[in-house]
Amino acid sequence: xxxxxxNPKEFFTSYLDDFSxxxxxxxKIIYQLEKVADLIKVIxxxxxxxxxxxxxxxxAISSHFSVDLxxxxxxxxxNCNEPDLITCFANDxxxxxxxxxxxxxxxxxxxxxxxxxxxxxxxxxxxxVKAARNGNFNAVVTFTGFADENPLRQLGDINLWADSKAYNxxxxxxxxWLLAIVDLIIGSREYSA
Numbered sequence: 138x139x140x141x142x143x144n145p146k147e148f149f150t151s152y153l154d155d156f157s158x159x160x161x162x163x164x165k166i167i168y169q170l171e172k173v174a175d176l177i178k179v180i181x182x183x184x185x186x187x188x189x190x191x192x193x194x195x196x197a198i199s200s201h202f203s204v205d206l207x208x209x210x211x212x213x214x215x216n217c218n219e220p221d222l223i224t225c226f227a228n229d230x231x232x233x234x235x236x237x238x239x240x241x242x243x244x245x246x247x248x249x250x251x252x253x254x255x256x257x258x259x260x261x262x263x264x265x266v267k268a269a270r271n272g273n274f275n276a277v278v279t280f281t282g283f284a285d286e287n288p289l290r291q292l293g294d295i296n297l298w299a300d301s302k303a304y305n306x307x308x309x310x311x312x313x314w315l316l317a318i319v320d321l322i323i324g325s326r327e328y329s330a
Contacts, residue, residue, distance in 0.1 A: 159310055187203075194255075197254055241272070246272060285298060
């Protein structure tokens with residue numbers, strides 16, 4: 138149980154100050170976000186799709202991005218967060234291989250894979266990247282945090298990294314970046330959903 142001695146005002150002020158530093162525009166991040174948006178448009182033009190995966194909170198982010206990209210931007214994006222699919226593949230192939238198997242079943246040559254892992258060391262995401270490479274995907278984009286030399290960050294064509302060790306900061310910045318990409322593709326921050 139957390140200590141009750143924390144001053145809420147000080148905690149939230151410090152928390153939001155620290156997060157605002159993380160979300161400040163950085164030229165390298167802006168460049169990478171532009172490249173991801175361009176890549177998504179190219180994939181769409183070629184008639185291919187985007188597959189996106191994450192674990193836990195990152196799975197929720199992948200679902201949000203997938204729905205918004207598909208519905209609001211008109212670009213096909215698939216996430217495989219259905220419990221029956223995950224538990225089936227995890228049971229039959231092992232949890233570390235469920236993303237790989239989903240890519241084998243749902244991916245097509247020329248697709249784009251986006252994987253989100255705060256630690257950058259989730260075995261199922263690492264195996265998913267290998268499956269995408271074996272399936273001749275057009276490209277792989279990674280979203281990670283924690284160590285700057287994490288394994289997943291070494292495997293993508295574009296690797297967006299949040300310089301933090303706080304899960305919620307990393308997950309929130311990943312969501313901000315991904316939804317900013319959707320809004321750029323749509324061409325507006327304000328639109329009717």
